[in-house]
Amino acid sequence: MEAWAVVVAGGIGTRFGARKQYESLAGRPVLAWSLDQARRCCTGVVLVVPADDIGRREWPADLVVAGGASRSASVRAGLEAVPASAGIIAVHDAARPLARDSIWHAALDAVRRGADAAIPTVQVTDTIKQIQPDGSLLTLDRSRLVAVQTPQAFRASVLRQAHASGRDATDDAALVEAIGGTVVRVDGAPDNLKVTDPGDLAVAATLLGEGTLAPIDRR
Known part of the structure; x- marks a missing residue:
């Protein structure tokens, strides 16, 4: 089944203070790393x-x-x-330049096996508290919580249907959930970090420099 990727780099970097997708990471723009991953794992890429x-x-x-x-x-x-x-469409945030090929393939393969959507997740390790309307705090059961990453893979027809509403969401899987689609989890990775501020960029550079991300093409 033909798979295409949509690499999203449309932000203006309000929190970062600049357009982070163009910042240098190990001598290359952040965006270039994400495009390489998409190119290796998918038939075509839309940026x-x-x-x-x-x-x-x-x-x-x-x-x-x-x-x-x-x-x-x-x-x-x-x-x-x-x-x-395209029968499958993967959506990836350009601000996640360290996504391993194994995460891409796990998500794509889950959709090939029949899921409407597959998202990489990692277990939450911090204690999470929810702020109540009166300002009090409610402690959530972290054993039931996961943090969601990209790339996320989707059956193309389902993703198009989910976006037909024109609604906004923090990730595309939420839109698929809203129309009753089946969303499954695959293993993400703690080092598949999202570059949100300059400190994250420094961490990403350290991970690359230490060679801890061997599966990533370091051209």
Whole structure:
């Protein structure tokens, strides 16, 4: 089953203070690492960047499209560019440059086996408390909590249906859940970090420099 990837790099870096997808990581833009992963694991790649960055630089993607005002809007822009021949669509945040190929393949294979969606997760290790309406705190059972990563893989028809509502969500699996789709978990990795602030970029550089991410192509 043909699989395409939508690599989402449409953010303007409000929290980071700059467009983090273009920041240097081990001598290459953060975005370049994520594109390499998608290219190795999928038949084709659609890259979503801020509208004012279209045409400023060439990237190793089959198509480059302009993002929208939200993450979900950017994913929808990418979906429109994915050919109808794709049976599986993976969505990956460019800000996760250390995703191992094994995570990509685990998610894609789970969909090939019949799931509507497959998401990489890691067990929560911190104690999590929920703020109640009155300001008090409720301690949640962390043994039942997981943190969700990307790449996330989807049956193409289901993902398109989920996005047809035009709703926003923090991840695409939430939209699939909302229409009753089957979402399964695959193993993520603690070092599949999301670059959110400059400190995360420093950690990613250290992981690469220590050679602890051997499965990643370090071209």
